[in-house]
Amino acid sequence: MNKTNKALMGTLIGIAAVYAGFSFVLTMLNIYDNDGTALRIVICPFEPFNGWTMPDFIHDAYWGLIGLYGSAGVDGEKSLLTILFAVGFALVAAGCLSKPTWDLRGKEDDPQEYLFTHRPMAFFWCLMIPWNILTAAWGLKKIPVIIPIIFIPFMLPFALIIDMFLAVTYIIAWAVMSARISLLASKDRDTYDKDTQYAVCPKCKRNFYQPYVKCRCGLVMSYPTPNKYGLKYHTCNQGHTIPSINTDGARGRLQAVCPYCKGEMFTHEAKPLVISMVGSVGSGKTTLMISAVESLTALAKEKGVVSEIITGGISVAAQRGKANVTPTQAGELDSEYFFLRSRELPEKEIVINDISGVEFQPDRDKVLFEEYYRYNDGIIFTVDPLEIMALHYSQSPTKGSKNTPVAIMESFYHMYTEINGYGPAVKSTVPFAVVLTKMDDPKVRASVDAAGSPAEFLNKYSHKAIADIAENAFKHVRYFKVASIGDNNNAAEPFIWILGENDQELREKLFK
């Protein structure tokens, strides 16, 4: 039971209980002091003070039901009445304290506690509170429900008093809580829409507004925001507290769960920027990525921005071994991601999709690309100049092979335009970097420099098709010459361009 609920229910039930107790005392006084007429006070304890009398039909029906009207003159009957009302009062009190009253647990598909004022049919359940001994007995089976049913006439006056007060205080509490929820929720949504916008799953690549979250007890529930489950905190069905606003980034640090593939992830409520690597086997995608992350984190540090690397593929250990990366496994599809944050900058998440060059070969099953290329903030197409030159000079049949850079480019182009539904005349506005890799190799550098620009190099060595397709499909194409290994590596350049094109805040803070 969370604090807000304790406070709400404590106050509401407390107020009602005070008046029910008052009614009980008056009832007792009336049984002993009076001549029958004052028994009406059982229902309305204020009757003697304001002169108002109970309508006769209620009065008669009530005492008709009890069958004791007017017969309480004898001492023995007085004691019997006292006992019966005392039991009735005790049953009402037990109902208020029973489990059904305090059980606000959410349903299995979203196992978190509701706010007392906002659970389904909250008003009905609120009015049920003094009657909950019936609900409890019904559920228990051991105590036959018939026992409290027999006592309903003696519970009625106190239950009605309690309901009357609960109804009034509930409506006030509901209005106050609703107003606070909508105020907090709209503030929360505005911040989220500005700083985060959406989340992306590093496993299945789908994107969504907000993920699910997993409590430390393992319960998975909807993303906590100010709503029917609570204002600034929610409580899981097991009683653990989780933040539902992102003060100090606490909510962003919760273990998130992808609503589609159920994979675990972190979002930090950072705005995701997704960059995809494309290129033939061995063209240098993985090396470029690792080297770029290393440079970007160093650059960030210089500018007072903290980077937090989440996945192993770009970890410091991976950075150390970057000169000897092994070919990425076909079928290895998890994205790498890291976060950048500083005082002045809303946190950013950089997601890099680096898959095996084998995946792009035209004969591969392309189902996985359905989601892969729907959300991209930039694409990096790596070209190994040595491979280009080898193909140019080669007379072997590999020239017509399906695994050449041009075949990969064509295959990528078809997937990309099909998935995004682009016609031949439509150009994507996603930044597209064509990157000549391995520029630290003196042979490579000499040949590329001799040709002039990267585009001229591609042209000279019979690979103009790569540039043509890129510029046909993308509005913003830029060429890079990159060394990913060596002291003077410049692997971060295409990343800096793409990130800067997408995010003005990053550009100003990091890349100016």
Ligand SMILES: Nc1nc2c(ncn2[C@@H]2O[C@H](COP(=O)(O)OP(=O)(O)OP(=O)(O)O)[C@@H](O)[C@H]2O)c(=O)[nH]1
């Ligand atoms: N000298 C030098 N070698 C590089 C550079 N980039 C990559 N290599 C080497 O080229 C080979 C292939 O690099 P990877 O990064 O594995 O290429 P990939 O595109 O990820 O390949 P797949 O994962 O198999 O698709 C490795 O032996 C790298 O060390 C570079 O900038 N300079």
Ligand SMILES: [Mg+2]
């Ligand atoms: Mg690789």
Ligand SMILES: [Zn+2]
């Ligand atoms: Zn997923």
Ligand SMILES: [Zn+2]
């Ligand atoms: Zn929990």
